[in-house]
Amino acid sequence: MTMIFGVPLAVFMGQLMLGLINGAFYALLSLGLAVIFGLLKIVNFAHGAQYMLGAFAALLGAQYLGINYWLALLLVPLVVGAFGALLERLVLRRIAHLDHLYGLLLTFGLALIFEGSLINLFGVSGASYPIPEALSGGIKLPFMFLPTYRGWVLVAALVVCLGTWFIIERTRLGAYLRAGTENPALMQAFGVNVPLLVTLTYGFGVALAAFAGVLAAPLYPVSPTMGSSLLIVVFAVVVIGGMGSILGAILTGLAMGLIEGLTKVYYPEAANTVIFLVMIMVLMLRPAGLFGKEA
Amino acid sequence: MNQTLDRPTASPAVGAHGDEALSLADVNAFYGESHILHGVELRVKRGELVTLLGRNGAGRSTTLKTIMNMVGSRSGSIKINGQETLGMKPHHIPRLGVGYCPEERGIFASLDVEENLLLPPTVRSGGMSLDDIYAMFPNLYERRRSQGTRLSGGEQQMLAMARILRTGAEILLLDEITEGLAPVINQKLAEVLITLKSRGMTIVLVEQNFRFAAPLADRHFVMEHGRIIETIEARDLDARREHLNSLLGV
Numbered sequence: 001m002t003m004i005f006g007v008p009l010a011v012f013m014g015q016l017m018l019g020l021i022n023g024a025f026y027a028l029l030s031l032g033l034a035v036i037f038g039l040l041k042i043v044n045f046a047h048g049a050q051y052m053l054g055a056f057a058a059l060l061g062a063q064y065l066g067i068n069y070w071l072a073l074l075l076v077p078l079v080v081g082a083f084g085a086l087l088e089r090l091v092l093r094r095i096a097h098l099d100h101l102y103g104l105l106l107t108f109g110l111a112l113i114f115e116g117s118l119i120n121l122f123g124v125s126g127a128s129y130p131i132p133e134a135l136s137g138g139i140k141l142p143f144m145f146l147p148t149y150r151g152w153v154l155v156a157a158l159v160v161c162l163g164t165w166f167i168i169e170r171t172r173l174g175a176y177l178r179a180g181t182e183n184p185a186l187m188q189a190f191g192v193n194v195p196l197l198v199t200l201t202y203g204f205g206v207a208l209a210a211f212a213g214v215l216a217a218p219l220y221p222v223s224p225t226m227g228s229s230l231l232i233v234v235f236a237v238v239v240i241g242g243m244g245s246i247l248g249a250i251l252t253g254l255a256m257g258l259i260e261g262l263t264k265v266y267y268p269e270a271a272n273t274v275i276f277l278v279m280i281m282v283l284m285l286r287p288a289g290l291f292g293k294e295a
Numbered sequence: 296m297n298q299t300l301d302r303p304t305a306s307p308a309v310g311a312h313g314d315e316a317l318s319l320a321d322v323n324a325f326y327g328e329s330h331i332l333h334g335v336e337l338r339v340k341r342g343e344l345v346t347l348l349g350r351n352g353a354g355r356s357t358t359l360k361t362i363m364n365m366v367g368s369r370s371g372s373i374k375i376n377g378q379e380t381l382g383m384k385p386h387h388i389p390r391l392g393v394g395y396c397p398e399e400r401g402i403f404a405s406l407d408v409e410e411n412l413l414l415p416p417t418v419r420s421g422g423m424s425l426d427d428i429y430a431m432f433p434n435l436y437e438r439r440r441s442q443g444t445r446l447s448g449g450e451q452q453m454l455a456m457a458r459i460l461r462t463g464a465e466i467l468l469l470d471e472i473t474e475g476l477a478p479v480i481n482q483k484l485a486e487v488l489i490t491l492k493s494r495g496m497t498i499v500l501v502e503q504n505f506r507f508a509a510p511l512a513d514r515h516f517v518m519e520h521g522r523i524i525e526t527i528e529a530r531d532l533d534a535r536r537e538h539l540n541s542l543l544g545v
């Protein structure tokens with residue numbers, strides 16, 4: 001049996017793959033946070049709750065409306081994203097002129113409300129969401145057995161991440177977003193409806209979180225608190241990558257997943273804290289983050 | 296290219312003000328609590344080039360920002376092509392055909408030169424094409440893939456001007472476009488302004504560089520403490536040069 005530093009190759013690759021899949025979720029979520037932060041300058045503390053809402057919407061949609069996984073993957077981000085847009089329009093906009101700290105507090109409050117309401121309705125214990133039939137089973141790779149659904153999550157998350165990167169960095173709409181991030185007043189003076197752009201951007205960021213939630217539903221127990229623990233790690237990822245860089249958010253998310261996976265192989269006790277250790281190191285050596293612009 | 300000729304000339308129904316591109320009456324503007332403009336009166340006819348002169352802090356930039364609804368609050372009357380705009384949202388004003396070039400130029404660092412050029416949405420048909428613009432500003436063509444803020448000051452100024460020419464705007468509000476630029480670049484900008492004027496554009500030029508503005512303008516408005524204190528027609532300029540110099544403190 002091939003060994004890597006005293007660990008069987010299959011175990012090594014298996015953990016790496018698990019890490020990469022976690023990393024894909026980190027990437028999706030920190031990407032949404034970065035998009036929202038860029039234009040709104042709000043640290044969206046409701047992001048974890050919105051991810052959870054995505055998973056719940058898929059679960060409830062299946063239970064009560066017979067919506068299957070594939071339809072949920074399409075509909076849930078739209079519905080939850082629209083709900084996010086409404087939230088921006090009706091709530092966040094009212095405090096947009098205040099210090100950005102208020103946005104953080106407000107979204108934190110919203111997260112608690114979403115979580116609390118769902119705990120009230122469904123309790124804390126999670127329900128499980130079935131893996132769609134087409135993605136059940138697994139693929140035998142030369143060095144390991146890869147469950148098909150996990151492979152799919154990785155591919156889907158990467159495609160959405162890169163698609164988002166492409167839209168933002170290479171299209172006209174993305175140019176509006178980048179310019180609006182820099183100088184919204186001038187964008188208005190050019191005739192761009194910046195308030196609408198802000199609403200759509202927030203809605204899009206929320207839709208990314210909801211998409212991640214649907215992807216996660218068959219992997220993890222769907223429970224009201226599933227987002228809050230994840231969000232803490234994602235914030236650490238965002239700090240490491242640096243706020244505001246799209247590609248940085250994606251790459252850092254994947255890299256941190258891998259580092260977590262590797263730590264699980266060689267020193268499992270530290271697996272849950274290694275990202276925070278990296279965060280502290282980055283904060284000391286490069287406070288703006290790996291991809292952030294130094295002030 | 297001469298879009299003003301395509302439009303029907305002012306009908307009698309529009310009245311005596313039908314040929315006014317811009318008309319400000321008793322305009323007051325505020326940044327929060329600070330009252331900056333105090334009853335500004337300003338009329339610009341279609342196809343005219345006028346300047347806003349004054350010492351630092353006189354309120355010239357604020358006047359342009361007030362027209363664009365970029366100040367905290369404003370009152371009075373601001374008509375663009377005869378249409379009252381006081382209650383309009385900021386992003387609707389450019390769509391009346393107004394192009395604004397801010398004092399700090401506002402080139403976007405996260406966009407390359409061509410993206411900067413293509414950024415402002417078209418507000419009217421008849422704007423210059425990208426080819427026209429590159430013909431007018433060959434430097435921009437050479438550097439079209441550079442990051443916007445990597446350009447020299449003069450190139451950035453040309454970019455800031457050029458990008459509003461693409462939109463079809465026919466009323467241009469230009470804030471200190473010659474500030475800190477070499478004489479050859481000012482010469483180039485003067486030529487551009489003459490071309491634009493010959494195409495029927497209406498131009499409001501905020502300037503410190505009076506030697507640059509004097510030969511171009513039909514009329515000069517002098518501001519002080521948020522008011523227009525003097526209007527000088529181009530034909531009276533020679534006779535009133537000393538008076539003007541004393542107003543500007545030069």
Ligand SMILES: Nc1ncnc2c1ncn2[C@@H]1O[C@H](COP(=O)(O)OP(=O)(O)OP(=O)(O)O)[C@@H](O)[C@H]1O
Pocket residue numbers: 326329331349350351352353354355356357358398
């Ligand atoms: N954002 C702002 N908030 C508060 N006050 C402002 C603001 N911008 C300008 N002012 C004040 O308004 C007055 C007029 O400023 P403005 O920029 O219009 O002057 P200006 O004539 O363009 O002069 P210059 O550009 O040469 O300095 C100044 O007293 C300035 O301090």
Ligand SMILES: [Mg+2]
Pocket residue numbers: 355356357398470471
């Ligand atoms: Mg000024």
